[in-house]
Amino acid sequence: xxxxxxxxxxxxxxxxxxxxxxxxxxxxxxxxxxxxxxxxxxxxxxxxxxxxxxxxxxxxxxxxxxxxxxxxxxxxxxxxxxxxxxxxxxxxxxxxxxxxxxxxxxxxxxxxxxxxxxxxxxxxxxxxxxxxxxxxxxxxxxxxxxxxxxxxxxxxxxxxxxxxxxxxxxxxxxxxxxxxxxxxxxxxxxxxxxxxxxxxxxxxxxxxxxxxxxxxxxxxxxxxxxxxxxxxxxxxxxxxxxxxxxxx
Amino acid sequence: xxxxxxxxxxxxxxxxxxxxxxxxxxxxxxxxxxxxxxxxxxxxxxxxxxxxxxxxxxxxxxxxxxxxxxxxxxxxxxxxxxxxxxxxxx
Numbered sequence: 120x121x122x123x124x125x126x127x128x129x130x131x132x133x134x135x136x137x138x139x140x141x142x143x144x145x146x147x148x149x150x151x152x153x154x155x156x157x158x159x160x161x162x163x164x165x166x167x168x169x170x171x172x173x174x175x176x177x178x179x180x181x182x183x184x185x186x187x188x189x190x191x192x193x194x195x196x197x198x199x200x201x202x203x204x205x206x207x208x209x210x211x212x213x214x215x216x217x218x219x220x221x222x223x224x225x226x227x228x229x230x231x232x233x234x235x236x237x238x239x240x241x242x243x244x245x246x247x248x249x250x251x252x253x254x255x256x257x258x259x260x261x262x263x264x265x266x267x268x269x270x271x272x273x274x275x276x277x278x279x280x281x282x283x284x285x286x287x288x289x290x291x292x293x294x295x296x297x298x299x300x301x302x303x304x305x306x307x308x309x310x311x312x313x314x315x316x317x318x319x320x321x322x323x324x325x326x327x328x329x330x331x332x333x334x335x336x337x338x339x340x341x342x343x344x345x346x347x348x349x350x351x352x353x354x355x356x357x358x359x360x361x362x363x364x365x366x367x
Numbered sequence: 368x369x370x371x372x373x374x375x376x377x378x379x380x381x382x383x384x385x386x387x388x389x390x391x392x393x394x395x396x397x398x399x400x401x402x403x404x405x406x407x408x409x410x411x412x413x414x415x416x417x418x419x420x421x422x423x424x425x426x427x428x429x430x431x432x433x434x435x436x437x438x439x440x441x442x443x444x445x446x447x448x449x450x451x452x453x454x455x456x457x
Contacts, residue, residue, distance in 0.1 A: 305386065306385045306386045307385050307386050307388040307390065307401065310383075310385055310390050311390065311399065311401065314390070314392060314399040315399075317392070317397075320392060320394035320397050321394055321395065321397065323394060325378055325379050325380070325381060325394070328381035328392055328394045329381040329382075329383075331381070331392075332381050332382065332383035332390065332392055333383055335383075336383045336384070336385045336390070339385065340385070
């Protein structure tokens with residue numbers, strides 16, 4: 120795998136375009152473009168764009184796109200907890216990273232943030248960083264001045280956290296949402312929720328999508344799945360974590 | 368819908384089965400669907416090309432349904448699946 124960053128005056132429109140297994144992703148109103156072709160990830164940036172955007176694109180859609188070619192990938196964060204590895208699935212902005220930070224503060228370690236690739240019964244370990252908003256980073260004792268900012272326009276930072284050693288089988292799946300809910304859900308309902316968090320169905324080949332569906336239906340057969348509403352305040356998240364650790 | 372037409376699942380579409388329910392993903396649109404009971408059985412049959420009559424023959428073996436009701440229900444379902452691009456005429 121090679122990663123290349125280049126500069127160009129015009130980088131094309133936003134959004135995905137694809138010829139599986141190759142794909143391109145335009146970002147930031149025509150200011151940046153991610154190109155996945157063969158075993159090379161290229162980021163093309165307009166001359167005025169901060170280079171941190173390249174890292175954001177490579178570590179997000181770049182890695183997700185490359186992993187998706189061979190492994191089923193979901194939009195989710197995986198943690199190693201006292202009850203085993205827990206996959207937390209949900210759309211952006213729902214609180215996956217804040218829940219992860221809460222869990223890490225209680226002794227959990229990180230397996231993968233935001234991009235979870237299933238390798239057999241396990242999630243393949245990613246990189247040892249969470250992306251946290253400034254307030255959340257402060258609440259967990261980090262000084263934003265000493266952290267890398269992940270985007271020049273947003274107060275979001277890369278925070279190094281304890282990292283899990285080696286892969287282990289998943290033990291729980293949490294489908295997070297904005298509600299007061301906490302309930303175990305059936306296989307087919309769980310599968311539909313996972314489908315909503317399939318990262319990149321468009322860039323997969325038909326065989327890749329069939330593999331994805333088979334892997335997820337195997338997962339929801341093996342592992343208890345819960346719909347979990349996340350409360351806003353940080354101290355209330357502690358109660359959610361405690362509840363997940365106590366329920367079987 | 369002439370009876371000689373054969374239908375099958377579109378090659379781009381992925382599906383799986385869980386607890387007797389069929390879950391279908393159309394990667395081109397990112398949309399997904401569920402089919403239960405008779406609908407699920409029709410989907411299983413469409414893994415290989417089938418005519419409306421062929422589908423109904425198989426369904427009438429398994430479910431208590433008359434030929435006319437079966438045909439109108441199957442035609443309606445096939446039309447919806449074809450409109451959504453999930454099923455194609457061979």
